[in-house]
Structures are given as C-alpha cells and as structure tokens.
Amino acid sequence: MDLQGKIALITGAASGFGEAIAHRYAGLGAKVVIVDLNEEKAKAVAAAIGADRAIGLRADVTSRVDIDVALEATVKAFGIPDIIVNNAGYTHKNQPLLNVDEATFDRILNVNIKAIYHMVQAAVPLMRDNGGGVMLNVGSVAGIRPRPGLTWYNGSKGATNMLSKSLAVELAPWKIRVNVICPVMGVTGMLEDFMGMPDTPENRTKFLSSIPLGRFCEPGDVADAAVYLASSDFITGVELPVDGGRVI
Numbered sequence: 001m002d003l004q005g006k007i008a009l010i011t012g013a014a015s016g017f018g019e020a021i022a023h024r025y026a027g028l029g030a031k032v033v034i035v036d037l038n039e040e041k042a043k044a045v046a047a048a049i050g051a052d053r054a055i056g057l058r059a060d061v062t063s064r065v066d067i068d069v070a071l072e073a074t075v076k077a078f079g080i081p082d083i084i085v086n087n088a089g090y091t092h093k094n095q096p097l098l099n100v101d102e103a104t105f106d107r108i109l110n111v112n113i114k115a116i117y118h119m120v121q122a123a124v125p126l127m128r129d130n131g132g133g134v135m136l137n138v139g140s141v142a143g144i145r146p147r148p149g150l151t152w153y154n155g156s157k158g159a160t161n162m163l164s165k166s167l168a169v170e171l172a173p174w175k176i177r178v179n180v181i182c183p184v185m186g187v188t189g190m191l192e193d194f195m196g197m198p199d200t201p202e203n204r205t206k207f208l209s210s211i212p213l214g215r216f217c218e219p220g221d222v223a224d225a226a227v228y229l230a231s232s233d234f235i236t237g238v239e240l241p242v243d244g245g246r247v248i
C-alpha cells in the first residue's frame with residue numbers, strides 16, 4: 001500500500017499507537033503532522049521522521065482554538081489533510097465506578113469525544129471542499145466488550161465507536177470515509193491505568209488470559225489497521241477490532 005502524496009494529521013502522536021501510525025504513514029510516503037499535548041515529544045517524533053516529511057505541534061484536542069491552529073499549520077506546511085486520525089485519548093485508572101470524580105469524568109469525555117466534535121467541525125469543510133478524505137478514530141474494544149473498573153472510559157469509547165459509524169453514513173456523500181479502530185489492551189503509556197495494578201509479568205497474565213491470541217496489542221498492530229483503512233477506497237463505517245480475538 002502506498003500513501004505517496006497524502007497528508008495526514010494524527011492526534012496523540014507523540015507516543016504509543018499514534019507515534020507508530022505516524023512512522024508507518026511517513027514510511028509509505030505520506031507527509032505527517034504530529035499533534036499532541038506534549039510538544040517536546042511531538043517535535044522529537046517529527047524530527048525522527050525527518051523535517052521534510054513531518055512537523056510536530058502542541059495542541060490540546062479539547063480546545064477548538066488549538067485544533068484550528070493545528071489545521072492552519074498543517075495547511076501551511078503541507079496542504080489540506082487527506083487523512084485525520086483522532087487518536088488522542090484519556091482514561092481514569094481501573095477502579096470502582098463510584099470513585100471516579102466529576103473532573104476526571106469530564107476530561108475523559110472531552111478528550112475522547114468532544115475532541116472529535118471539534119475536529120469534525122473544523123476539518124470536514126476543508127475535506128469536503130478538497131473532494132473528500134479519510135477520518136480514522138481510535139475507539140476501543142472497551143466500547144464493545146467492557147471490563148469492570150473502566151465504566152466511564154468504556155462508555156466514552158462506545159460513543160467513539162458509534163459516532164464514527166454515524167459520521168461515515170452522513171459524510172459519505174462528500175466522499176469522506178470514517179472508520180474506527182478498536183484495539184484491545186496495548187503496550188503503551190495507558191496500560192497500567194487499564195490494569196489498575198502494577199505492570200508486572202504476573203499481573204499481565206491475568207489480562208492475557210482474556211485475549212485468545214495470548215498477547216497484548218502492539219502499536220504496530222494499530223498502525224497496520226490504520227494503513228489499511230486509510231488506503232482502501234471503498235471501506236467506510238467499519239468498527240475494526242485489533243484485539244487478538246477479545247470480542248469473539
């Protein structure tokens with residue numbers, strides 16, 4: 001698959017799944033914009049890819065102003081994005097649902113859902129006027145088959161999964177495809193929060209037993225899915241588990 005000439009904006013791309021997607025897209029010829037709260041790491045990822053093919057920017061995806069600034073910088077550096085990956089995410093630690101405070105709940109919904117609202121409002125008119133594009137959202141199997149202790153996060157990802165399908169049907173007339181990638185627990189900065197216990201080999205075993213293929217999701221697994229969904233012209237509205245069989 002080839003992404004030559006494509007322009008991709010990826011949020012939360014300073015680490016984890018987003019970083020892997022950025023590297024994979026750039027390796028296939030795309031120009032990439034790495035957007036993250038962590039400016040230093042975003043710029044480091046861009047530098048590792050190369051200044052001619054990547055830029056790194058600080059933006060808080062919960063802020064419409066920041067989204068607008070990131071899109072303006074993208075257009076200025078490379079052009080209107082063909083691919084947007086809404087990957088930035090936030091969770092509470094695995095814990096009883098009554099213990100999660102309101103500020104944490106609000107942040108989860110803002111980062112995981114409202115950020116997609118802002119991105120759609122800001123970017124869809126550009127993509128429409130450009131003849132189309134692809135939006136990929138990073139949902140989760142948490143929004144399909146929930147684990148206890150992650151209720152508010154699970155709910156936010158259920159919304160991500162569903163709104164992606166709704167966006168797909170509504171944006172199809174403008175040739176904007178929308179798909180959602182649903183990873184299982186992955187080896188990233190969020191793993192320990194999802195486990196709700198120290199990341200030790202013994203504790204990992206407790207979760208691995210619930211994944212038929214017997215391993216966690218690696219960033220490269222999500223990057224593979226992101227390449228396929230970005231490059232296949234006729235696929236939209238797909239909720240793709242990248243989960244070693246967790247949802248079976």
Ligand SMILES: NC(=O)c1ccc[n+]([C@@H]2O[C@H](COP(=O)([O-])OP(=O)(O)OC[C@H]3O[C@@H](n4cnc5c(N)ncnc54)[C@H](O)[C@@H]3O)[C@@H](O)[C@H]2O)c1
Nearest residue numbers: 012015016017036037060061087088089140185186188189
């Ligand atoms: N790791 C898992 O087990 C897992 C499983 C399923 C889905 N996911 C989802 O995958 C996505 C990527 O997470 P990851 O696992 O790579 O974790 P990660 O912590 O490595 O990456 C998340 C990135 O998002 C950035 N971010 C957080 N809030 C932001 C904001 N307001 N504005 C801009 N950037 C922000 C962080 O700085 C970080 O670089 C998230 O949406 C997460 O919910 C993760």
